[in-house]
């Protein structure tokens with residue numbers, strides 16, 4: 001197997017790295033403290049073509065491959081997991097279903113402005129009563145003449161109050177379980193649709209997370225996305241790509257943890273020598289590096305496999321599970337290596353520690369990833 | 380407009396001397412478009428946006444140097460020319476300039492831009508030498524540039540030690556870019572994807588019409604005898620005494636040891 005980056009992948013990585021270093025890292029502490037979503041950064045990312053990265057040029061995208069996308073997620077996550085998560089939710093969760101299941105007309109109307117970076121997209125699956133059990137959706141959509149009437153609430157939705165368009169799921173055939181769920185496109189401003197208050201969160205604080213509330217919300221009949229009653233299957237496929245994305249976020253965060261911890265360990269002197277000379281500290285750093293490398297290269301390989309068109313349900317769950325748990329361990333150890341300084345906001349590792357936890361929850365908890373893997377094994 | 384660019388090790392690269400002791404080992408080193416050349420590319424693109432015209436980037440270097448050209452193309456340059464021949468390699472500023480100047484005889488230009496120096500061997504000579512060989516004026520270390528297309532002149536500001544100098548020159552001329560000239564843009568994603576499809580024109584010794592004795596190692600004026608890595612990394616020193624004492628100590632060190640006061 002030949003595994004080398006193309007010139008274009010290298011350039012895209014450098015673009016994301018330069019952007020992160022110049023326009024994310026200097027401001028991330030302030031965004032984290034205030035919990036403000038940096039919409040201006042997303043406008044900039046839009047200008048640079050990042051918001052439509054993997055979609056074909058005819059739909060306003062840049063036509064880059066999944067590995068390039070993974071590299072961008074990784075670089076952004078080194079700077080801010082909040083920013084990177086919102087980016088990932090826009091591309092993998094918001095735009096991807098429009099691209100995969102949308103009609104020509106829907107793509108022209110909704111995907112193009114999203115891919116061009118003029119709009120942001122969000123994906124509303126989770127509900128108060130349907131988290132891990134996403135099939136337990138209670139939101140309903142009923143056809144009334146030429147309109148769908150939607151009622152229900154989606155919670156913990158990334159980009160909710162920023163998005164110009166939401167892709168959501170709702171029950172269209174009662175009593176049919178997961179075979180009675182369909183997907184819909186709801187533009188901002190649809191009558192009966194509003195966004196709830198933003199959550200005050202432990203981590204990824206500058207990522208926008210809020211509720212989507214539908215009260216007799218009316219959208220045109222043609223806003224059904226994909227086939228009727230196929231919504232569950234559609235979002236499982238969407239989530240496969242999303243989990244690969246989260247694995248890439250985890251790799252970026254774990255790298256940031258290792259970078260900080262290593263630099264600190266080489267400088268901080270106790271008992272007459274740098275911390276990095278103590279074997280107990282070395283072993284922590286070695287474990288971080290080992291897990292990071294395995295997570296990184298598994299994720300890179302999976303990005304290539306995805307572009308070959310393979311079904312990646314099991315592999316995406318493995319990548320997400322391993323990488324997110326590795327990142328969470330790396331964040332814990334980074335705080336430990338920095339001691340009290342790691343516990344204070346003087347260093348970014350306390351933010352890494354808070355942010356890392358999200359990786360084990362969003363887009364399917366670690367338990368759900370294990371469940372998916374076990375199911376794929378035939379258990 | 381023509382921009383001369385070079386592919387150089389990035390500033391964080393750990394440099395090791397290659398076998399033979401006269402060049403650096405390229406193993407594990409990340410190469411980038413020379414940062415001062417980025418200012419030059421950016422300035423050319425801004426002039427093009429204001430006044431029209433074409434931007435052609437030119438490099439001399441091994442196969443990997445194509446990446447520097449691709450970066451410039453991704454930023455928005457129109458064409459790229461790669462002087463690529465083993466006989467061109469291993470030379471000094473003189474022999475590199477001879478080859479570049481020869482290539483520029485066949486590329487029409489009103490202005491040549493380049494970085495004020497390449498951050499690898501810091502000779503600061505290639506730009507000025509090319510201008511000399513072409514017989515055109517040169518303005519180096521420029522932080523501000525205005526072009527009057529109708530009058531075919533350029534006004535350039537140079538930051539000197541403690542004052543700045545404004546120079547006016549007729550065109551065509553060569554201008555070398557200093558930090559501060561502009562803030563280089565990031566290549567956009569569509570730019571990167573388009574750059575991939577643009578053709579890079581390659582010139583070898585024969586197509587340049589040069590003789591092997593004029594270029595590369597054979598054509599150089601000065602020869603590197605030996606390269607050595609500094610025996611000990613320069614280290615910062617931290618003064619730990621209380622502030623008044625530390626200030627006095629610092630002043631003494633700056634005067635006595637660093638000899639900057």
Ligand SMILES: Cc1cc2nc3c(=O)[nH]c(=O)nc-3n(C[C@H](O)[C@H](O)[C@H](O)COP(=O)(O)OP(=O)(O)OC[C@H]3O[C@@H](n4cnc5c(N)ncnc54)[C@H](O)[C@@H]3O)c2cc1C
Nearest residue numbers: 123124125126131132133156157158361362363364365367
């Ligand atoms: C910051 C953030 C952003 C988010 N963004 C989005 C978004 O954009 N769109 C969206 O739709 N959702 C989003 N979510 C929601 C997220 O996908 C859910 O939180 C997640 O799927 C878990 O659901 P839950 O929180 O309801 O937990 P629950 O399902 O209630 O689970 C609670 C605990 O029980 C465990 N558990 C549940 N079922 C099982 C089981 N069968 N076996 C073993 N253990 C089990 C879980 O693993 C977990 O530990 C976001 C969440 C957060 C925190």
